[in-house]
Amino acid sequence: MRRSVLHGGAPVLLCLLAAGCRQDMHDQPKYKPLAASTFFEDGRSARPLVPGTVARGHLKVDQHLYAGRMGNEPATTFPFAVTRAVLERGRERYNIFCAPCHGALGDGEGMVVKRGFRHPPSFHIDRLREAPVGHYFDVITNGFGAMASYASRIPTEDRWAIIAYVRALQLSQRATLADVPAEERKRLERLP
Amino acid sequence: MQIFHPSTNTIAKVSIYGAVFFVAGLLWTGNEIQRSSYVTGVGVARPQPVPFSHKHHVSGMGIDCRYCHTTVETAAFAGMPPTETCMSCHSQIWAESPMLEPVRASFRTDQSIQWTRVHDLPEFVYFDHSIHVNKGIGCDTCHGRVDQMPLMWNVKTLQMEWCLECHREPERFVRPREEVFNMNWRPPVDQLTLGRELVRKYQIRKLTDCSICHR
Numbered sequence: 001m002r003r004s005v006l007h008g009g010a011p012v013l014l015c016l017l018a019a020g021c022r023q024d025m026h027d028q029p030k031y032k033p034l035a036a037s038t039f040f041e042d043g044r045s046a047r048p049l050v051p052g053t054v055a056r057g058h059l060k061v062d063q064h065l066y067a068g069r070m071g072n073e074p075a076t077t078f079p080f081a082v083t084r085a086v087l088e089r090g091r092e093r094y095n096i097f098c099a100p101c102h103g104a105l106g107d108g109e110g111m112v113v114k115r116g117f118r119h120p121p122s123f124h125i126d127r128l129r130e131a132p133v134g135h136y137f138d139v140i141t142n143g144f145g146a147m148a149s150y151a152s153r154i155p156t157e158d159r160w161a162i163i164a165y166v167r168a169l170q171l172s173q174r175a176t177l178a179d180v181p182a183e184e185r186k187r188l189e190r191l192p
Numbered sequence: 193m194q195i196f197h198p199s200t201n202t203i204a205k206v207s208i209y210g211a212v213f214f215v216a217g218l219l220w221t222g223n224e225i226q227r228s229s230y231v232t233g234v235g236v237a238r239p240q241p242v243p244f245s246h247k248h249h250v251s252g253m254g255i256d257c258r259y260c261h262t263t264v265e266t267a268a269f270a271g272m273p274p275t276e277t278c279m280s281c282h283s284q285i286w287a288e289s290p291m292l293e294p295v296r297a298s299f300r301t302d303q304s305i306q307w308t309r310v311h312d313l314p315e316f317v318y319f320d321h322s323i324h325v326n327k328g329i330g331c332d333t334c335h336g337r338v339d340q341m342p343l344m345w346n347v348k349t350l351q352m353e354w355c356l357e358c359h360r361e362p363e364r365f366v367r368p369r370e371e372v373f374n375m376n377w378r379p380p381v382d383q384l385t386l387g388r389e390l391v392r393k394y395q396i397r398k399l400t401d402c403s404i405c406h407r
Binding site: 025026027028030032033034036042043044095096097100111112115116117118146147148150152153 | 253254255256258259262268269272274276277279280281283284285302303304306314315316
């Protein structure tokens with residue numbers, strides 16, 4: 001009798017033991033991104049950077065690219081050539097990050113504004129049409145009045161791509177038939 | 193002298209057959225429990241410190257996933273919005289709402305909001321969002337209609353058989369890259385034709401080696 005309890009019981013016990021290990025492998029003593037920590041006082045495993053730290057390859061000396069400034073003035077030109085790919089990227093990023101408030105056309109009639117957010121100015125007013133690209137870069141990077149900074153969410157190159165797309169939007173709203181190439185004009189005229 | 197009545201023969205036979213069914217039944221029950229929502233959490237909405245609604249924000253206002261989950265295209269981790277992201281709108285919208293007090297408190301005190309995890313793979317499994325998103329697997333293939341969820345739940349078990357179902361036959365699930373974030377995309381009737389073409393175009397491999405996920 002004793003024997004058989006041992007024979008029956010031992011495998012069951014071993015299985016239970018192994019099941020215990022299984023849970024250990026599920027929850028290993030390592031941090032997944034943003035997991036809570038009991039070690040650090042603020043409970044975060046993701047540590048903030050020590051102020052003044054510069055990661056390798058991230059020394060941002062190019063004032064034009066990283067600050068949108070040329071000397072002491074806001075930059076008036078793009079730090080890299082604006083190609084079709086840059087514009088496409090800009091459109092995509094604009095629709096993600098700006099359109100909720102500024103609207104797909106840049107007229108400031110976005111969905112969030114309709115729900116009560118402060119009304120941003122249209123990009124098609126003269127002041128903003130004439131503002132240098134460096135001003136836009138500054139607004140995205142540092143925020144402006146009620147608008148928060150988007151620097152942590154939009155990488156530098158993407159910010160410039162968005163600005164290029166805003167410029168395209170501005171052109172589009174004042175375009176006349178004369179701006180359209182001849183072969184495309186025919187197609188437009190045929191539209192109802 | 194006869195100890196057992198002849199009828200016990202039948203009982204013995206039945207119990208032998210019965211044992212087979214009994215064991216099969218046990219295995220079946222185990223299997224069902226393992227796949228039930230009690231174990232996998234499928235369809236069970238989790239309570240959150242702030243009742244954040246994807247339904248409101250995504251389908252109600254048309255905000256793109258990437259406005260909040262910023263690293264989903266570039267990293268393994270999809271990214272969770274820091275409190276500043278919520279405050280970029282809620283500094284003005286519902287700025288007095290008691291429902292949003294934890295968000296404002298977090299902004300004031302610099303303490304993180306502690307969301308309850310919904311999708312949580314065991315830590316011996318490696319998963320990477322960027323490759324899936326860039327090879328044309330849509331968010332809703334794995335997360336379901338997030339834009340209809342007032343609170344987040346998971347629609348898939350996240351078990352190994354589920355990962356493998358797709359890794360063996362990716363052509364059944366891929367979609368054009370432009371449609372990855374589109375919650376309304378539905379597979380065409382001839383998904384397999386489209387799928388095979390995309391598998392060739394995006395050079396999708398059939399990754400079923402154990403070391404792909406257990407590394």
